[in-house]
Each structure stands twice: as structure tokens, then as C-alpha cells.
Amino acid sequence: MAEKNNKIARQREFEEVALKHTDALLRTALRMTKNESDADDLVQETMLKAYRFFDRFERGSNIKAWLFKIMTNIFINDYRRKSRKPTGVSYDDIDDNFLYHQLEGSQGKVTDPEESLFTKLLDTDVRAAIDELPEDFRIVVVLAFLEQFSYEEIAEIANIQLGTVKSRLHRARKLLQKSLWQHAVARGFSVEESK
Amino acid sequence: MNCREALENLYAYLDGQLDDDTVERIQGHLEVCDHCFEAYEFERLLQDFVVRKGQVIVRTEPLKSKVMDKIRELDQEDEGASGFFFVVRPYLAAAAAIVITLVGLYFYLGDSSSTLYASFVDCHLKCNDLIQAEQQQPVSPAQIDSCLSHIAVFPARFMKGDEHRIPTFGEVNQYGGEDAAHFVFSYHGSLISVFIVDQNKIDPSGSMDQTTDDRHTYFHSQEEDFNIVMWKCNCAWCVAISCAETGKIIEFASAY
Numbered sequence: 001m002a003e004k005n006n007k008i009a010r011q012r013e014f015e016e017v018a019l020k021h022t023d024a025l026l027r028t029a030l031r032m033t034k035n036e037s038d039a040d041d042l043v044q045e046t047m048l049k050a051y052r053f054f055d056r057f058e059r060g061s062n063i064k065a066w067l068f069k070i071m072t073n074i075f076i077n078d079y080r081r082k083s084r085k086p087t088g089v090s091y092d093d094i095d096d097n098f099l100y101h102q103l104e105g106s107q108g109k110v111t112d113p114e115e116s117l118f119t120k121l122l123d124t125d126v127r128a129a130i131d132e133l134p135e136d137f138r139i140v141v142v143l144a145f146l147e148q149f150s151y152e153e154i155a156e157i158a159n160i161q162l163g164t165v166k167s168r169l170h171r172a173r174k175l176l177q178k179s180l181w182q183h184a185v186a187r188g189f190s191v192e193e194s195k
Numbered sequence: 196m197n198c199r200e201a202l203e204n205l206y207a208y209l210d211g212q213l214d215d216d217t218v219e220r221i222q223g224h225l226e227v228c229d230h231c232f233e234a235y236e237f238e239r240l241l242q243d244f245v246v247r248k249g250q251v252i253v254r255t256e257p258l259k260s261k262v263m264d265k266i267r268e269l270d271q272e273d274e275g276a277s278g279f280f281f282v283v284r285p286y287l288a289a290a291a292a293i294v295i296t297l298v299g300l301y302f303y304l305g306d307s308s309s310t311l312y313a314s315f316v317d318c319h320l321k322c323n324d325l326i327q328a329e330q331q332q333p334v335s336p337a338q339i340d341s342c343l344s345h346i347a348v349f350p351a352r353f354m355k356g357d358e359h360r361i362p363t364f365g366e367v368n369q370y371g372g373e374d375a376a377h378f379v380f381s382y383h384g385s386l387i388s389v390f391i392v393d394q395n396k397i398d399p400s401g402s403m404d405q406t407t408d409d410r411h412t413y414f415h416s417q418e419e420d421f422n423i424v425m426w427k428c429n430c431a432w433c434v435a436i437s438c439a440e441t442g443k444i445i446e447f448a449s450a451y
Contacts, residue, residue: 007270015263022255022262030251040258047262048269097202100237118244126248144210145246151212170206176245 014051021064022047024147025071031142032075034131042079046071065149069157072139076158094174099181117184125183129176137172144169196224201231208235209242389435 025046029039050057050070057066095101103117133141139158143149144165151169155162201224207213208221225232375390403414403425415424424435 011263011266011270014266019259019262022259023253026253026255026258027251030253031249043258044262044265048265051266051269097205097234097238099241100234103237118240121244121248123248126245127251130245130249145242146249151210166207169210173206177241180245 010054014054017063018047018050018054018067021067024064025067028068028142028147029071029075031127031130031146032072032135032139033079038079042071042075045074049074062153065153065157068143068147068149069159072157073159075139094178096174098174098177102181117180117189120184120187120189121180122187125180125187129179129183132179133172133175137168137175140165140168141172141176196220198224198228198231201225201228202234205235205238209239389433392432392434 022043025043026039029042029046030036033039033042046067050067053070057063099117130138130141140154143154143157144151149157151162151165154160154165158165160168201221204213204217204221208218213221225235375392378389378391403416403423406413406415413424413426417423424433426433
């Protein structure tokens, strides 16, 4: 009987502290798997695993990071294995601040995004630009930008060195900017027009 | 601070990764340098834009209740079940279940060690790469050995220092529902399956024999059909199992 009460208490605690991160997990899972049904499965698997190991979670420490670590781990080990392709993306020929330099030549304020490039880009363009990133970079971008984790937290979650977080994020930004540029151009944006 | 320094720190600044002193120096520079100010503003707005547009609104209510239903279901099943079982190859299922139940009794959930967990993931990734590479060319035993050596020191008495010890296979697997690194060694021509389990506390029962050498204490026992050896290294428990009669590996299916 006591055991049963324990279980109920455990369920309640889990519901209270862990379940509220489902939204954040699902948002990230969507960008990781690029597929709604896989994302649902991934989050569900993450939650069940987290519950199974809930006794090991150090109370009072960062549960969001802990959940994301579990999810990232499952994703890398399981989902990635299914669909791992060589990336072969070249990013070294992209300048830092690529977009800014593209626009720098134009007249007017480039710092007014609503008036320039950004009006051309749709939500779907931005998501596509993120989705097109090679997976290792995508994970870091999603954790840093969309979930606002610190570099240290990302290193812990994705199990990579701090330096790797920085370099991946840096390269990912270059790729992201180039991709956004291409999407904007495809929608008819040109520097000439904004001049 | 000059422009080069300011631009180098741009992203770290946006990500809030700089110390107060550097932040202050950057802000001082931006006040006097229009060019850098504009570059910073552009990147900041761009990042805000990406974050805003990249966010999707998700509906998670059905998912949440599904998760809680599953959890209640699992807890209920636990109550009804007499122990835990592995998914095993059908032809080994009955035999393996005996071993699993025996060894499984020694396991219970302890505190997690994040460092150790990290090394499992690391090992997993390396082994994954090996397995990927294997599709093109055979993996050499030396490769597996180097992939394993940072995590496991194999007992001198049973494995290490024997020229016949040849690793043949490695992957991350599950053992007793726990994350485990699973390795297979060829030992005197027999395959031995080794699991390395992230457990702080396993209490091998008194029914196992003990042997101690200068490195470790080994708990071993010969069951009717299986030989089991357990030893602790680098805070992890290693469990090796081989079939007593044929020396053949007992292969567990991954729980993934």
C-alpha cells in the first residue's frame, strides 16, 4: 500500500516538475526530426525514459536541461542512425556577418529589418533555413536560439566540448544567413530594389 | 577596444556569454562607432527575427495526457509483474531470462553519474561510427579496443593481458533497462558478451565467488548454463556472460 502511495506521489511530482516542459521539448523535437509524428514519438519516449530514471534526477538541479539531454541522446542514438547522411556542406567560403555584408551596399538603414530583407521572408523560410542545417549544427542552433540555453548547458546536453558548441554555432550562423539570403532572393528580394 | 575586437565578440555578446567587463568595453565602443553599432544592431534584429519566426506554436495537451496515461499504465504493470524481463532472441529467451533475473536482482537504481553517462554517450557515438564504417570495410579489433579502452579496464585474470583476447564488436545497448555499453570479445575462440553498466551500487550477492587480484575484485559464479563475471572499474560495473557449455555469446536484443 505504501508502495502504491509512493508511486502516486512520484507521478504527481513528475507531472508537476517535468511535464510542463513538454511544449519546449516538442518544439525542439520538431526541428530535430523535421516531422510531426517522429517529434511526438521522440518526446513521448523522452518523457517515459525520464520517468523511469526520475529517481536519479538530482532534485533542485536544472530539470529542463536534464530532459533535453535525455531527448538529444535518444535522438542522436536512435533517430539519427536511421537517417544519417553525409552532410558535405561547405561553410568556410561564407563570410562572417554574411547577410549584413550583402546588404551593406544598399541605401537606407539595413538595421531596419521590417523594411528590408525581412519583409520578404516568411515563417516557413526561416524554419526551412533551420531545417536545412546539418544535424549537428541544427541541434546547437535550436538549443541556443529557440530554447535560449547557455553554451555550458548546450555542451552538457549535447555532450560536446564547450569549444565545439561555439564553433558549431558560429558555422551554423553562417549557413543560416546564407540560406536566408537564398530564400529571400528566391522570393524576389534584391539589393537593387532596396536601394 | 577596436572594431576588430568588437566584431569578433559580436555573437558571444548576443548570446550573453561575455563577462561584465568585456560587455562594458563593447558598449563603450558601440557608442562611438557607428559602423560596429549598425552591425551589432543588424545581427541582434536578425537573431530576434529568426527566433520569432522559428518558433512554432505547439499543442501538447493530448501528448501530455498520453504520457501520463502511459506512466500510470507502466506503474500498474510493475505491480502486477514479478520482475523484469529482457527482450531476447527467441531461442535463448528461456535460458537468458534465468540469468537476467539472477543478475538483475543485483541491480537497482542508484544515483546517476553524469560524467560516466557522458562517457557512455561518447562511447556509443564512437561505436556508431565504427559500425557505419564497417559497412564499407571490416573494423579492426584494434579500433574497437581503442574505442573501449577509455571506459573499461578489463580484469587481468579473465581478459586483459591475454593474447587471445580479441574484441570483435561493440555498441551501446541496454542491460536490465539501464544504459549499458555492450562489447563482445573473442576469448580463446569463444565469444563473451560484456556489459558495462552505469551503476553506483550493485550488490553482488553472497552466492557469487570472489577473486581479488592487484586491480579488482571479481564476483563470479557458474550457473548451470552460464558463466557470469562482474567487476567494478571506473565507477562502472562490468558484467560478462558466456555460455558454459559452448562458450558462445549470449546475445541480448537492444531495448531501443
